[in-house]
Amino acid sequence: MPTQDKNQPDQKLSKKAKKQRQQAQWSPGLRMLVSAFLLFHCVALFVAPLASPQPSSGLSRSVESMIEPYLRATFLKDHGYRFFAPNPPMASHLVRYELLDAQGNITSEGRFPDLDQHWPRLLYHRHFMISESMFGITDIPSEPYSDSPEDIKYHQELRRLPDAYLESIGSHLSRQHDAPRVKLYMVEHFILSPEESLKGDSPVAEKLFGERFLGEYVREEGPANDRR
């Protein structure tokens, strides 16, 4: 900002340091320009996590939509920084898949993430995040968050995501394993309570697992056309 800099150079500084400091000063015009950008950026830093995830105010979402291109371009959109919030997950989510031949017989199966297969840990975590994000996307509420047109439109867009995700993962597995059909299941692995753990219960006991069918991908035989 263009103002008189009241910071007097420290008398104790060496001549060299004083010279360095003088050379490093920016002109008022440049400072004003940079200040405007810094102010804008700091507002953007606050607005992004205020607006997402929901619940969030109409005000924060309006401001967010105004600066959305900037947020997306700088990878600030939709983060929220809610690490393990509001609660850490009560269950992990894994994807189990069955590979089938054209007649529908299971030829093989697998799952991701898989600690035995995915190494180093960072690669395992990438696969883990895909299964977790599949859970998030395929678990979208059936109704919009509110009756506002904005929320209804957002909800309609969200509802298209599960099919696209299943198609994307299914077609990849189909190509990777040369399987004409792939069935996908979401596995929920619940964690033990401290009491159960103290009793000596196994953290991988069958009772801690639940499963639901996500969908089936069927490869269309012929020239590179896939369908679900």
Add this chain to the structure above:
Amino acid sequence: MIVVDYFKDLYHATVDGWNRFWFTPTDPATLGLIRILAGTMVFYTHLVWSIDLQGFFGEQGRLSPTFVNLIHQGKDSAWSYLHLVDHSPGLLWAAHIIALVILLMFTVGLFTRTTGVLAFIICISYVNRVPGSLFGLDQINTLLITYLMLGGAGKAYSLDRWIARRQGKKVLEIDKNINANISIRLIQIHMCIMYLFAGLGKLQGDTWWDGTATWMGFANTEYRSFDVTWLAAYPLVINLMTQVSLAWEIGYAALVWPRWTRPIMIAMAVPLHLGIAVCMGMITFGLAMIFGNVAFVSPGLVRGVVDGVIRKLGLIEGANPGSTKTEQAAA
């Protein structure tokens, strides 16, 4: 008149404070150290993508361009140059290898100005191409690279300076500059915002109030890499760990600024993030968060430690051979 004087004083104090906060030249030692740490992490992150590059980034990979486009709601602002090359394995690999070389150059501080901007472009392109497989590590990596790009990161502990010295160019021992200060300030502010929302978000959850949240992390077999479920016998310890970490996150944005509380807050960041790293198997994320906290370490302290190590190892001839006491005080 009192009211007018009040607003006049308020205006001048705000403007002076703003200028002092953002536009005071600073020693780039801290930023140089963050460049090496964060650059190494970003390089490693991208190196790991190499194991299954086609599976993640190929046109026929897990995350098809159609799905990614839908996630980004068709917005062009979620840009990625990888869309231009993902149809061809050869091109994708070429682009990936070039990206790794650039990230490595940035880490060691070679052509830092240019490679800093390129590293930003690389990071954003990668994260925007694989939205389903991201987590906190990608956020902190991108945060640090974004601010390191702004300049000043190559003015300490870099090959650029070493080469300039070898070529006989005049190189200031401590090249204080405003760019470095702005970068550091932005990292500091962004870290505060991140912790603030992480803490406030947890206040909505029962398990952070009843003190059992950390158990959820320890007992989760998909996350954990180190079994600490024996802590179930010590519920009060679990409560304490949960609530201290919550209090630390919420208090960080306020308590990391005062001189007296800053060392405590930064010191607490280390066990907290190392705990996440070791117990929850997120070593990369835990370390990257610690690297972000380095922004609050004074350049004088960084020089004291890093210069000592460099001289001891004899790595770089005459590398920043200390500064005068007054210069260190100014830093």
